Amino acid sequence: MGDTKTRTPARRARTRAAQPEPETLVAYYRQMLLIRRFEERAARAYTEAKIGGYCHLNLGEEATVTGLMAALEPRDYLFTNYREHGYALARGIEARRVMAELYGRSTGVSKGWGGSMHMFDLESRMLGGYGIVGGQLPLATGAALAVNYKGGDEVVMCQMGDGTTNIGAFHESLNMAALWDLPIVFVVINNGLGMGTTVEASSAEPELYRRAAAYRMEGARVDGTDVVAVREAAHAAVERARSESKPFLLETTSPRLRGHSVVDPARYRTAEEKEALKAADPLAHFGLVLEETGVLDAEARAKLDAEVKAEVDDAAAFADDSPHPDVSTLFDYTYATPVRGESRRLPADPVF
């Protein structure tokens, strides 16, 4: 189970909560597996030049992503950073639409306008992956403000990386959220590295959840490789936000298995570190736990793997077969209310 620290509702929840049903655990495992295989397929497609731009993967963070998303209700809102493919999948968006977005196709979740870093889906209330570090924090805070304004009972979850805790928007957003008692859970995915810079080298208080104290906000740290612990900690924070309209800062320790993005060979890590990461792989570990506890044997895992692999292959084929957005749609999304005088000229067109 997770390493949950300090004064946390998470700890209380953990002692209260029963171990999830076997079918729930299997569903978590399948979700983690889908994220793993999807991201591996995305990495391959990137090297095949099917995917452009930047491509940040959730490899190694499958337990965190799955646990966090299991804590949300369908009506809750999610804001994330640019490492969000797994969140889109776990939020219930079809793998086909997520992959098609990576391929830049019109069938993609953002119609090919966003790419890897900018997945958005109104129906599942995933209100955006954001490419600027910290950019999503004020937005998510404002969404929580709107929930209260309308008298709703939705909760906003705002995911970010460890490096984000050092940007001004982090301070401004947490301060406002606490000042105004907003129903929002800020989640810091601490994978130990902002690109290649360690948390210790960038954060004067490297126990990031402690930052909450500056805003008289509750905070907790949880083992991000333990899906059940993450789910419990997040669920407690989310339900408290819902019932008491109070913000929360949750930190997950979630090592990423590979580099910052597909093209990063992570040379800043030693061979020993890389081996240790492989040994602590949360997916493999969870698989073993499920086997030892008699929930899922090797044969059943292999069957799930084949099923998930087929889903991912299908997603890639769908993406590959999907049309690119038509060039005639280039000016369709500059303004929601089109106005007179709006420029629709292509580079070589005259102004008049």
Place this chain on the structure above:
Amino acid sequence: MATMTYRQALRDTLRDEMLRDENVFVMGEEIGVFEGSYKITEGLLKEFGPKRVRDTPIAEEGFVGAAIGAAMLGLRPVVEIMTINFSLLALDQIVNHAAKIYGMFGGQCSVPMVIRTPGGGGQQLGATHSQNVELFYSFIPGLKVLAPSTPAEASSMLRAAIRDDDPVLFLENLALYNTRGEVPDDLEPAEIGRAAVTRPGADVTIVAYSRMAHVAVEAAEKLATDGISAEIVDLRSLRPLDRETIVESVRRTGCAVVAEDDWLTYGIGAEIAATIQEGAFDHLDAPVRRVAMAEVPLPYSKPLELAALPSAESLVTAVRDTVRATGR
């Protein structure tokens, strides 16, 4: 029809829109208890309460971003940034988020918000508090930038901005708040993106906006005594830019001077001049001139400040030179 100040027109319009639509709310620094640094939100907290008149911490990036997030969920926030200088602290949220969310997500979510903020020098506020950086926002597709110069326009354009589904930067001006003008009752929202010929003339076109639209009128009156008939085009909207109205005027007058309160190099006037040469090349009898702020951080000293800022006198000089250059 009532005569009122630009300030009163803004305040009354905010109130009307808040009464009309409960999703409209205002937020910003010192807008509630303090009633606004320039008293645009006077009385609103008392009438509407703290839910709809929200005082924020001094955190421009944070509260502008929060307004964007609230707009994404269907509210219509009107944010006040105390002066446009402080909008620089919110640049990431305005440029990377407000302006991008509609397009970046394939048109799934609009951002119906207004950022009200005054520009303006001439108040001896020194270098960091006297800038006119509306250009930064006028440069960005996805934003709309409005710059009303009269109380009636302030009212009709603020109404339009609030009802529009896109993020609008609404440029006010410190020197305009106390100016007076007639505001018709039941004023309809303005059409966004339309310039106006506010003074017809035959000899030269003066293109101006915001405070400089008033300076242009002053200059045109002086020029008239010299027998020069100046036409004034008030841009009113910096993005989108009504190029047709500008060019149509210059095609008739044959020459133009741009009056702008920002710096000249790469400024708003550069875009206007480029527009004129492309749209009225065959009609031009003289090069397009620009009257703009001297390219210095604006000093505190009054004589230095006065020397740096464009004035009616400097505009008159440039217009006379331009008309002379036509050789007519």
